Amino acid sequence: MAELEWKPLWNDWCPGCGNFGILNAEQLAIQELGLDTKKLVIVSGIGCSGKTPHFFRIPITGVHTLHGRAITFATGIKLSNPSLTVIVNGGDGDLLGIGVGHFVSVGRRNVSLTVILHNNGVYGLTKGQASPTLKRGLKTKSLPRPNINDDVNPITLAISSGYTFVARGYAYDVKHLKELMKMAFSRKGLSLIEVLQPCPTYNDIFTKEYFDKRVYKLDNLPDWDPVVRREEEKGEKMSKAILKSMEWGERIPIGVFYRNDLVPSFEERIAESAKSYKEVIPAKARIEANGSPTTIIEDILKEKEV
């Protein structure tokens, strides 16, 4: 039964693509954490980055969705079955262009998900148009003229939208990126990992050479402490993180910008008003027995009785 066997798709990313580093780090993080891969769902958008789940070399479950909508799918999966670990892989165009509404909205909810943002500055799969993270005045290879849009800063946006873990990694520092992922995958609440992802085919500015020279680790700063430990620290930690997120040029920081585990996750918020949410997984509730409904609607009928 060879057909029945699980197998990855042949990886069709361009040679040298930063996505390979992201995929490697993600697989390693999952393996090192010993996550039950059957309870793991990788949800992706559309773009080169969107193919990530298909290219896993370990068995996982992948849901390759619509352009910009991965977060909405991930939310539906997580909330109906909170026992699953749900990770989103999406492009910068996907998450910050067409899907930016969801990117912001999920922040208000703090759903327990990890969003991995493949930031390559371009729309890879549609042949190199400017992405929302490309700075004004820059002209990458396939742009007919320099970009006249300003850029969105994923870190700043995530912090101000309510993400409770916000970090940046670099695709070619797999070890460091993997550690960020491990932190994110094993926590409650919403995490963003922005990954600086060179696209050797279309982005001739933000190349490996460009980043190799510039990235440095926040961890190496003597007094960098991004963690909110008390409610009162929130404002200060947030502003420091936002300020830091604006550093871009000769030096580019990677690492954890902000972390606040004090905010209740969306699952916890639901359970607060519906206790049974913790006891019975909605997706696993037995709604039927011998072909008949198990739900009792007596109370509901009574309310409407005349």
Added chain:
Amino acid sequence: MRISWMIGGAQGSGIDTSANVFGNALASLGFYIYGNREYYSNIKGRHSYFNLTISDVRARSISNKVDILASFDAETVFHHFTDVTRIAIYNTDVVNTSLYNVQSIEPEVAERVGKLLEEKGLEKSVSGALKYMESNGVKLIPVNYDEVTKEVAAKLKVPLSVAERAKNTTAIAVSYALLGLPKENLTRAIERTFKQETFLKLNEIAVETVFSLVRPEFSLPIPGKAKRRIQVDGNTAVAMGKIYGGLEFQSYYPITPASDESTYIEAHQEVWYEDPKTGDKRKRTIVVVQAEDELAAINMATAAALTGARSATATSGPGFSLMAEGLGWAGMNEVPVVVTFYMRGGPSTGLPTRTSQADLKFALNVGHGEFPKIVIASGDHVEAFQDAVLAFNLAEKYQTPVIHLVEKALANAYSIIDVEELGLEKIKIDRGKLITPSDHFYQRFAFTEDGISPRAVLGDAFMYYTGDEHNVLGHISEEPVNRTKMYQKRMKKLETADREIPEEERIKLFGEDSRVAVITWGSPKGAVLDAIDELERRGGLKVQVIQLRIFSPFPSRLLKKLLEDKEVIIDVEGNYEGQAGEIVKEKTGIEPTHYVLKWNGRPMARDEVEEGLLKALNGERRVVLNGGA
């Protein structure tokens, strides 16, 4: 016995509550009611009204002509005076109000009414309208609301501004007293509604005062009731059906007239169920998410369905437009997701709070590319309940999106029904080929004879989903032979559904085979059936009514057989194109001979449908209805 009653007033002034109290009081005496609520896309100040039909047998439609009009403002009189046949209750305070002094009235209404009063040589004021009614034999009942208010204020020792709130109750108490019904039932209905002491007292005193002033005009035999009854509107009927059918996840973005369904579910997010393993009564949670838009709503619901949750969303035209891409993904990935589509007037925001049946073809053709969708249209509140369960069953059985069509005309209308009509014991749950694979590696999209693959849920096995064309594993595949097979597999499911769902369940027939057939679907059903009863009663005319209930897969064979020998086929529906008629023609080759259509945003009423059918029978090919204010 059948009486139609209407109350009107400014939106936000408590009309809904009063109409409900009135309805409850009547229901407690064993009367059946069908009621419709009309309102502007506005929160406070514009004209809204309730139109009820009260009957000793099951009521299923409204009438544009009303026996009793209850009013306390001038605008209500201006909107409805031409439709009153027997009694008009009016406020003595507004008699001199001129048509042009009512700020909130739409200019077109003022112009139309002004013209009519002028033609009749009447004053363009409430008094003119009253004279108009009087000359038509309508009995006028003047009510000095201020006096009642003063009396209430004095008795309760509250300021006039507080006592004012009893105005609504005064209007319904007058109507109720005119009907000659026992006061206690009204008092009890008031007690059920107003929990707050002052309001309760206020309303009770108003009732006392009214009863001491008003003489009955009717003496209705009180039917009494042997059976357990409920009062349900369309939103609640669907919500209850979904809950009973095992709903576990519902996402939505607020939109009229859909959101009340989701709000109701959220208010009942924890439901009791009997754990089949232990027999214990336990609670489970229905996750309700107010999404950021309808793109999120459909995709969240679709994704929840991948985990095995029975999941749904509810929306209206503008939201459904946004859901098109998401529905395509669900179709491509064979996901059992249900969309309750409450139709309202389009295009664009159109008539946001008014009814429509113009989205039938859109529902059938939503999304790019070809994929199977099942489309169900409910014709009344009982069907709305049952179809909500059916929608889940069909979605899971055929692993494809189901669109459940309901209209504003059902959503915001209510019926009093016998609980037994719901047929609770007969309701089944069919989860289709839902499996827990023993093998971790399984083919989500395995080819099968009927096109339906065994379905495992996320977390129970490794699997892939993608909106790209895919192979049996769910991996992207652009290979032409696989494309042909996989495409065919998906489409085949609709053929399987067409084979398996009895055509008799997709069409409902009323009346004997006859040379005249009326085709209809959705909310006009009740009005059509009542109109035909009336025509048959008066003229001995025999008509067969064909209600189309499932549009996809379409019951082509049975319908063709039914229509083949008909001489006259009248299509009654709420749109311009006669969309169902066109579909009938496409699927059976037989075209309706006549059309009775309506697209003014107001529900079809039995009296106008009756007139429309008569015109059609007299040879008018295309009758356009325009009733309702």
